[in-house]
Amino acid sequence: MTTTSTALPRRDQSARLENWSRAFYRFRQSWLSVVGLVLVIALIVLALLAPVIVPHPEHVAGGTNTAERFLAPGSDYWFGTNALGQDMFSLTLVGAQVSLFSGLAVVVIAIVVGGIIGAIAGYFGGWIDEILMRITDLLLTIPSLILAMAVAAALGTGVGNMIIAIAITWWPAYARLVRGEVLGKKEEQFITAAKALGAGWPRILGRHILPNIVSPIIVKASLDMGFAILTVASLGFVGIGVKAPTPEWGTLLSIARADMPDYWWTAVFPGMAIFIAVLAFNLLGDGLRDVMDPQARR
Structure with a gap:
């Protein structure tokens, strides 16, 4: 009579918990990384709650109040008002929703498109790799901001077109990253064993290779979020x-530049929002790199 032992699953679960515990320990050793995580969480919460907690929703919808134009920051208007009498705090708060989720959409699209292209190129190699990588190299030779501006101008204004324009310039870097990781993983023994058992290439890529290269993608995505927000702005x-009346940090800065320096608050607060968002994601990305990059582990 045989019995089934449960020791192995317990050890596996214990090892997994221990790895997470060590990763969390390494992450919290850097107080700057913790600050970045707190700031990112705060920005996301504010963006999600912005339509509910905004003090002047009518200003966000395009309403004006010229009788209270260019009021300095105070108890009634924390960030002051602009040339149309709109509350800058309300506009900046709702602008976080547009900027953050536009940046997130850009990074997600870039990961999906670049990941698929890079995985196919790295796994199959040969002429497929040559064609896909030459297209990738061609896009990488063009400055991303210039290319995004050209594509956005061709597609027209709007949140959706802007996201597509930036994503077109963003995916080549992920394609290069994924291709390099796939080239290294496909030669390992567990991939050879999967092939010997008759697994097809979709299963090998989806179940064996891609799950093992998630860490560098997450690290790059966390660092790219800040730059995506900056590109959106x-x-x-x-x-x-x-375009106005949709509040977005870069648009608010563009409108406010005509009012500088006399009415400095119309530009300072949206600019500070961009600075804090970029800084937060960069600090978080540095912390995740220390945790997930094996070469950075001590």
Whole structure:
């Protein structure tokens, strides 16, 4: 008579919990990384709750109050008002929703498109790899902001077109990253064993290779979020991104530049929001890199 032992699953679960515990310990050793995580969580919460907690929703919808234009920051208007008498705090708060989720959409699209192209190129190699990588290299030779501006100008203004324009310039970097990781993983013994058991290439890529290269993708995505937000703001600033009355940090800066320096608050607070968002994601990305990058582990 045989009995089934449960010791192995317990050890596996214990090892997994121990790995997470060590990762969390390494992460919290850097107080800057913890600050970045707290700031990112706070920004996401504010973006999600913005439509509910915004003090002047009518200003967000495009309403004006010229009798209270250019009021300095105070108890009634924490961030002051702009040339149309709109509450800058309300506009900046709702602008977080547009900027953050536009940046997130750009990164997600870039990961999906670049991941698929990079995985196919790295796994099959040969002429498929040559064609896909030459297209990737061609896009990488063009400055991303210039290319995004050209695509956005061709597609027209709007949040959706802006996201597509930036994502087109963003995916080649992920394609290169995934291709390099796949080239290294496909030669390992567990992939050879999977092939010997008759597994097809979709299963090998989806079940064996891609789950083992998630860490560098997560690290790059966390670092890219800040730059994606900055690119979204840049397109809004030059007038080919989000258009008023939709509040977006770059658009708010573009409108406020005519009021500087006399009415400094119309530009300082949206600019500070961009600075805090980029800084937060960079700090978080540095912390995740220390945790997930094997070469960075001590």
